[in-house]
Amino acid sequence: MIKQITAATLLAVASFAASAAEPSFYVGGDVGKTKIDDVDGRKTSAGVFGGYTFDENFSVEAGFRRGGKWGDLKVNQYALSVIGSLPVADQVAVYGRLGYNRVEWKEDGDKDHDNKALFGVGVSYQFTKEISGRVEWQRPTSDAQNISVGVAYHF
Template sequence: MKKKISSLVIAASLTAPVLAEGFYAGADLGRANVKTPSIQGEVVNDEVNLKKNSTAMGVFAGYQFHPNIAVEVGYRDFGSVKGSEPVELNVFDIAKISGTNVNALPADLKSNATLNATLKANALHASILGIVPVSDNFSLYGRLGLARIAAKLNGGVDATFASDIAKLSKTVSVSGTMDKTTKIKPMIGLGGRFAVSKEFGVRAEYTHFGKIEDVKLSTLMVGADYRF
């Protein structure tokens, strides 16, 4: 009986590092997927699409107070996504962009223009993790939490005007902040962690964030953590 008890104690001590409770911190890097409806230009009446991927990065810290439960806080930068579309300008658009009276525009004036938009976002988040050990070194986990998401949309128009009559060749850029918002939204995630050693581990996770305005955000990240 004593031998059996001793064997159980030894086995528990060998698996303990994987399920070790305590503080940890780490960083991750991956891809952010950003989806928005077409962005309506403010200077010209046209649209630009912003359904793209960007490079995301983040840092996090947490405390695992139970083999199956941890709490975690972090910061995530979703990077920026850019979109552009060629647009046709009417005389009123040209007058607005160039700062010229409509009646003063040369009759042969030609223009080329591009509508641009850039979306940047980041989040501060706090969540609880439910952890399910699969083996001595590998575990799966689910995440449920809240994220304070800040998003900023910049847009503008780059236009070139030319006229033989007026001997004119000019490039004009008009840009500014189209929208800026900060909201608290839910976040959910699913990931896995592999314990390389007692202190060091690597993990991968897919996270979906609640929609902010009409913007949908999700990330696929790979990271590493260190347990103190």
Template sequence: MKKTIFAVLAGVLAAGAAQAQTTSFADTAPNAYVGIGTGMVKDSITNDRKRTTKIFGGYDVDQNWGVEAGYSWLGSTGFYVQQGDHDLAYTRLKSSSFYAAAKYTMPLSERSSVYGKLGLAHSEQKYSSPLGSWNFKESNNGLYAAAGAQFKLTQKVSLYAELERNGESPRNGAKNLVLNGGLKFGF
């Protein structure tokens, strides 16, 4: 999987380098975009770093202002809880977050920019037993905030990296602070 991701990124970088001399990178807002990313989040139960996956879409109203919405899969973990006097029950926990935010972008050059996002996040933690005999869900709403940078590889493809806060930190599972990066595709 990692080799495939690196091969795709290398291909996009090579295509971007080939077009860099002939393509203007000036913003042509308004425009819509979609993106995909991966990142890391700390798990409060195991203290390990878990991989995250993110998909998002947005609309740039002009060179500076836009709106964005997305979904992040924040990973899963398993743990044992006391059930009765001597029994332990295995529990699976899956975490995810949805967000909607306003976005402000400040260009640094024709190809690079920094941005900030502010909005609302809805986070969910789903608990279940392996055999499906029980399950329940906790959710919370809170402030979504992110700061990041992006670099245009081509007129329509950008590489981004960001640090985001997905609402309130849950009692169990993935924390709310996520470091991620990926690709954004304009159309």
């Protein structure tokens, strides 16, 4: 399954590369809150991400997030996504995310993981040509959600 998703993503990247208006790489970080349905409370999350923007409507992105810590339970997320953006005003865009997601749980020395589809929606604001900010809601698994605020540097 991972190989199929990776191959599909690379094929999409290759097909859109020729139509890129102003392509650019970007890196960034975010902080937020993670909620897991059967676990009490929301915990602080922190993540890093990097991607490639082909044009104002299409990007691919990889990321890592420490989802939070509830006592002995620690959650980490690894993701590869395709992002579709729609400009709605000067410097403002709404976007949707669809991708592959590996969520790992560690508790009392035991380790487990889940491979699932990743869904997300957000709003971004382009402060300068190089700096953008974003607010995003993600659903990494059917029983978890994360909301985060992030900043990215485009080069």
